[in-house]
Amino acid sequence: MDNSTTTIFPFKTLLSFRLLIEHWEQRIQEGHFSAFAPTIKAYIEQAPELKQPIEDEAVFARHKPFIDFLMTAAIPSATNNNDLIVALQPFKFKSLYSTPAFDKTIFFESFEEHAQANVPGGKIKLGKTVRACLMILEKFQNLGMFAESPRPVLVTLKDPNNGLDKVYKIEISHQFCDVIAKVEYKPIEKNIVKFLMEKIYDHDLWLQYINPENFEFHGLLIMRLVDVTEQEMLSSIKYDLLERNAVIRSESFVRIQHKLRSLFGIPDIRLGIAYLDPNNDIVINNPEAERWNSVTACSNDNSPCQDFTGSIYERSWLERRYVTIENLSEYPFKSVVEESLLKNGIQNILLAPLIDGEEIIGMLELATPTPGKLNPVSAHKVENVLPMFTASVKRVKEEMSTEVRALIQEECTAIHPTVQWRFFEAGLNLLNKRRTDDKATLEEIAFKDVYPLYGLADVRNSSIERNMAIQRDLQQNLKLAKELLHKIYAVTKLPLLEEAIFKTDEQLQKINRGLASGDESNVLDFLKSEINPMIDHFSNEEELQRLIDKYKSNLDPTFGVVYKRRKAFEESLELINRTISNYLDDAENDAQKMFPHYFEKYKTDGVEFTIYLGTSLVKNKTFDTFNLKNFRLWQLLVMIEVNRKIEALKSNMKTKLEITQLILVHDQPISIRFRPDEKQFDVDGAYDIRYEIVKKRIDKAHIKNTGERLTQPGKLAIVYNQAKVEDEYKRYFHYLKAKGMIVGEVEELELEELPGATGLHALRAQMASEQNTLPMIDPDNLLKDIEEGLRVQ
CATH class of the missing domain: 3.30.450.40 (GAF domain)
Structure with a gap:
C-alpha cells in the first residue's frame, strides 16, 4: 500500500464546533438575535461537549438539529437551492451539513476517490496536504495572503449518468477551523518559505520542514463548489x-x-x-x-x-x-x-x-x-x-500541404502546375496510408482521353556540323603540333622528337580521311598525354619559348586543345535552343489562360515539345473541340514565330545553322500514365504507344518515291493520317497565307513507310522569311484569329 502523502492525509483532524459557537456568542453579545438569544445560550450551557473535540459520532447525532441551526451562520438558508456548499470535518470528505443543491448535484461519498484535481497526478489528497501546510504558515508565521494557494483549486467530476465532465472551482473557508501546535513552533526562515512556495506541490519537501505529528486541526471547514465548466x-x-x-x-x-x-x-x-x-x-x-x-x-x-x-x-x-x-x-x-x-x-x-x-x-x-x-x-x-x-x-492545411508536397517531390520530382491537384490528392492519400503502413506506395495516376500536340524545331544536320567542327579543330591542332615539333627538333636533334612527329603525322592522316567512332577521344588523349607534356618539357628553353607560347595561344585554356570551331558550333546551338525554349515558355504560359494543359519540352539539338489537353487533366472545366482547334492554330502560329526568331539570329551565329520544323497531329485521344520509376508521364496502352513510336521516328521521314527529307529549312510540315485533319489544316494554311505568314502553294505529300508507322501523309508550307511580331500569345487576339481562320474558306 502506498503510504505517501499523495494517498494518505498525514495530519490528525478532529471535529469541533467551538469556533462556530464562539461566533454565535460574539454576535449575541453584540446585540444580535435578542429574541432567541436566551434559548441559544441555554442550550450551549447545557451541552458543553460541543465546545470540545468530538470523536464520538453519537454526540454529533444527538445535537444535529441544533448544529444545523448554528450552521446558518456559515451557510445562509437563502442559498440552499442554488449554491453548492458543504460543511465537513477538517480535510475529511464527509458531509456534516450541505445545501439541497449540493446534495442533488454532488455524490459526496465518492468525491475524493473520483475527483480529478488540477495538481500533479490529479490526486485531491495532495491538494489537502498543501492546504494544511499553508494554514500552518498562515497562523504561526503570520504570512496572511502570502500563504494562499498560488492558483484556484479545480476539480473535475464525471457524471455517472451521461459520462460528461463537470469542472468546479473549490473555495474553502477555514474561519471555523483552528490549527493546534502540540509542541512549541519553530519558525521557518523566510528564504526557505519562499523556496517552499516555489515548490508548492513537492509534498515530501514540505514535510521536511513541517512535521505532521506536531499539529492537529480542530473545527470544521466550509467548502463551496462553483461551476466553471464552460x-x-x-x-x-x-x-x-x-x-x-x-x-x-x-x-x-x-x-x-x-x-x-x-x-x-x-x-x-x-x-x-x-x-x-x-x-x-x-x-x-x-x-x-x-x-x-x-x-x-x-x-x-x-x-x-x-x-x-x-x-x-x-x-x-x-x-x-x-x-x-x-x-x-x-x-x-x-x-x-x-x-x-x-x-x-x-x-x-x-x-x-x-x-x-x-x-x-x-x-x-x-x-x-x-x-x-x-x-x-x-x-x-x-x-x-x-x-x-x-x-x-x-x-x-499548411503543414499537410508542405508534407504532401515534400512527399510528391520525393516520389515524383517537379510536377506541372496543371496536374498538381491530382498529385496532391494522391500524395494526401499516401500520407494517410503511411500513418498505418510504412510500405504504402503512390497510387496510379493516369489521365484518359487527352489530345497530344507534338512539335519539333530541329537543327538541320547537327551531327554532320558537329563532326565537321571537331574534325577541323583536330586537324588544326595536329598541324600546329607537328610544325612546332619540327622546330624543336631542328634545335635539339633529339630522336624522341622524330618519333613524336611521325605519330602526329599518322594521326593527322587518319583524321583527314574522316572522323570515325573513337577517333576524337584517341586524338585528344594523344595530344593531352603525349604531345603537350613533351612540349612543356622545353618551355624553359629561352630560344623555344616564343614558339611554344604561340602554339599555346591557339589552345583553349579550359580544355588544353584547339576548340574554336567546336565552341562556335556549341555556342550557336545553345543560342538556338535557348531562344526557342524561352519563347516556348512565354507563349505556353499565356496559352494556359486559354485552357489549362500539361506541357513538357526537351532540348537536344533543337527543341521538341508536347502539350496534352483534356477534361481529365483539370478540375471543374470541360475541354471540347473548339479548345482543340484553338490550340492547333496556336501551335502553327508559335512555330511560325520560332522560324522568324531563328532567322533573326543568323547574323549573330558563329556557325551558320538552319532549323527544320515539324508538327505531328494525332486526331484520336490517348491515355497518359505517370511512371514513378522514370518520374515522368508516358502514353498508356498498346494502341497509344503507336503514337509514341511515330513521334520518335517522324523527323527522319522521306517523301515517297523521291528520297527527299520531309523536313526542310524554312518550311513547316504537318504530319497526319486522317483526311479530316488535312481539311482542317488546309483551312488554317489558307488563313495564314492571307495574313502573309506563309507563301507559295501548300504541298500535299505522301510519306514513305516507317517502322511501326504506315499510311502517313503531310502538308508542307513555306514560311515567310520576314514578318512583323505576331500577336499569337494574346488569348483575346488568338480567339479572334481562330474565328477568322475558320471563316476563311
Missing part, C-alpha cells in the same frame, strides 16, 4: 487545439469532441471539421466524423459530395455566419445534403464557417440526433473558441 472547457479546448494536427488526429479529435459535449451538457453531440484546400479543391474530414458528416455522407457511394447548392452549408458559407437548424425534419428547404443528414440520424445541427481574414477555410459542424438541443442561444458558447479552430485548421 470557462474551463473553452480554455481546455483552446489548449488542445494548439497541438500539432489536433483536428485530424483521432485521439485529440475525440478528446475535443468530449469537451464540447461537456461544454454544452449534451452527451450525444457529434463534431465535424471540414476544410477545403483552396488550390486543390479537396474536402478533408477527420475519420471519426465520416460516419455522419455531410461531406462524406451526402452521396450513396461514400465519395465526397461536392454539390452543396441550396443547402444550409451553402447558406452558412455565403452569409459567413452561424446557421442553426433546431429540427431538420421540419426544415422546409431540404436539399440532398439535409436528406443525407437525416438518413444518418441527424435532427439538429449548428454550422459555423472558419474564417481566416477574408477567406473561408473550412466549416465547424455540431450535430445531435435530438431536435432543439442546439439553438441560437447556445451558439455563443463556441464563439470564443472558434478562432482557435480556424487557426488549427489553417496550421494543419
